[in-house]
Amino acid sequence: MSHDISSDINTKAGFVAVVGRPNAGKSTLLNWLAGEKLAMVSKKAQATRKRMNIIVMYENAQIIFVDTPGIHEKERLLNRFMLHEVYKAVGDCDLILFLAPAKDRLDHYRKFLEINTKKRPHIVVLSKTDEVSDEYLLKKINEYKTYQDRFLALVPVSVAKNRGKEELLKQIVKHLPSSAWLYDPELLTTSSIRDIYKEMIRESIFDNVSDEIPYETDVVIEKIDELPGLDKIEATIVTEKKSQKLILVGKGGTTIKRIGRDARIKMEQFSDKKIFLDLFVSVKSGWSKNKKTLGEMGYHFD
Numbered sequence: 397m398s399h400d401i402s403s404d405i406n407t408k409a410g411f412v413a414v415v416g417r418p419n420a421g422k423s424t425l426l427n428w429l430a431g432e433k434l435a436m437v438s439k440k441a442q443a444t445r446k447r448m449n450i451i452v453m454y455e456n457a458q459i460i461f462v463d464t465p466g467i468h469e470k471e472r473l474l475n476r477f478m479l480h481e482v483y484k485a486v487g488d489c490d491l492i493l494f495l496a497p498a499k500d501r502l503d504h505y506r507k508f509l510e511i512n513t514k515k516r517p518h519i520v521v522l523s524k525t526d527e528v529s530d531e532y533l534l535k536k537i538n539e540y541k542t543y544q545d546r547f548l549a550l551v552p553v554s555v556a557k558n559r560g561k562e563e564l565l566k567q568i569v570k571h572l573p574s575s576a577w578l579y580d581p582e583l584l585t586t587s588s589i590r591d592i593y594k595e596m597i598r599e600s601i602f603d604n605v606s607d608e609i610p611y612e613t614d615v616v617i618e619k620i621d622e623l624p625g626l627d628k629i630e631a632t633i634v635t636e637k638k639s640q641k642l643i644l645v646g647k648g649g650t651t652i653k654r655i656g657r658d659a660r661i662k663m664e665q666f667s668d669k670k671i672f673l674d675l676f677v678s679v680k681s682g683w684s685k686n687k688k689t690l691g692e693m694g695y696h697f698d
């Protein structure tokens with residue numbers, strides 16, 4: 397009789413890609429599951445630009461979630477990079493969470509099924525269930541059930557109402573491969589402090605300026621001096637146009653001060669250190685349409 401080696405391992409571990417349309421609630425879901433604010437979140441769509449691993453320990457399992465940008469089709473090179481990030485995450489994972497707000501029509505799900513060409517196993521997560529009635533939710537669940545031969549499980553959740561967490565984690569663990577843990581169980585993310593601080597500044601930009609500016613802006617962390625109890629950070633906000641720079645700075649520097657203060661508060665909460673943040677704004681026309689400048693911002697096609 398053959399001996400199944402996996403039965404000797406009593407731990408589980410694996411990569412779980414979290415995908416869905418922009419604004420579906422992916423990053424919010426992961427912060428909630430981790431119990432820590434790690435990924436940037438915004439009311440505005442297309443907030444996440446790059447994959448981010450968020451590690452959650454549950455029972456005997458190490459779940460390495462991969463937050464991804466929302467699935468959308470825009471021609472600009474930065475947007476193509478974002479879609480490339482989704483494909484990478486889907487191609488490299490053990491399991492996918494497809495996340496859709498309960499209100500959504502199933503078009504996004506059908507689109508996802510097309511993208512999942514390698515037919516990786518997936519769980520459907522219905523998010524923001526607090527936005528619909530029980531009756532509506534039941535109707536929606538039945539619509540998804542017409543596809544039940546395609547998914548492993550369907551789990552409704554609401555972060556706002558703190559509902560569905562245990563059920564979701566149990567379903568994920570059930571479908572993870574047996575494996576030794578892949579990272580130190582204390583680790584929350586594989587992102588560098590540089591990337592986390594960058595996202596905190598980007599989140600503050602999304603919160604404080606409107607129209608196209610958040611989409612035509614990015615952040616470069618120039619320098620971090622890590623001292624005992626204090627991080628000194630220099631960062632540049634890069635934008636496309638002079639007029640956008642003027643808005644980002646604001647009258648008498650009020651807007652840039654607000655962005656800086658909001659970001660500093662997030663950084664201090666995260667690192668438990670005092671933060672000195674020096675923010676500059678520079679204009680680099682065409683940065684989001686050029687492979688080289690995208691690379692300089694940390695967006696490498698690989």
Ligand SMILES: Nc1nc2c(ncn2[C@@H]2O[C@H](COP(=O)(O)OP(=O)(O)OP(=O)(O)O)[C@@H](O)[C@H]2O)c(=O)[nH]1
Nearest residue numbers: 418419420421422423424438442443444466555556
């Ligand atoms: N009512 C309600 N709103 C939610 C819930 N989860 C997330 N949201 C809101 O949905 C918006 C989008 O959340 P994100 O987590 O940034 O969504 P995302 O899918 O990561 O978006 P992209 O990164 O742009 O693809 C934010 O305003 C969240 O506060 C929920 O359970 N209920």
Ligand SMILES: [Mg+2]
Nearest residue numbers: 422423443444
């Ligand atoms: Mg996101």
